[in-house]
Amino acid sequence: MKVSWKWLQNYVDLEGLTPKEVAERMTLVSLEEEGIVDAGAMWDGVIVARIQDVQKHPDADKLHIVTVDIGDGATETIVCGGTNIEIGMEPQNVPLA
Structure with a gap:
């Protein structure tokens, strides 16, 4: 089962904890995690x-x-x-290698 970090924060105080730390704690109480997916990783560099x-x-x-x-x-x-750019706009700038 996949659980959203934001959804989990609605029910548990996660301040100061990383997803990895939470996964380890869940495993200690018999809630096994199969992996951690960083959904925001695809936006790194944007x-x-x-x-x-x-x-x-x-x-x-x-x-x-x-x-x-x-x-x-x-x-x-x-x-x-x-063709539609103008001063003040905030387009996404994706750096290219």
């Missing part, structure tokens, strides 16, 4: 950035050069092909 500036790309008609605020006072400049 940054929600706020668009600060949009300029036309000098060498391409369908591209823009976009300056985005990625938090903590840091900005990045990216090339974007979106």
Whole structure:
């Protein structure tokens, strides 16, 4: 049976405990766990950035050069092909390797 961490928090005080610690404690009282799945792991590396500036790309008609605020006072400049972008938007910025 899969149990959501958020659902479990509705019934048990889990403050200061990790999912691994809770799984170990459940095993000690005969509630065996088969594994722990980090549902948020797929979002590691995804940054929600706020668009600060949009300029036309000098060498391409369908591209823009976009300056985005990625938090903590840091900005990045990216090339974007979106046609609906505007200053103030908060699109997801997924870094590529």
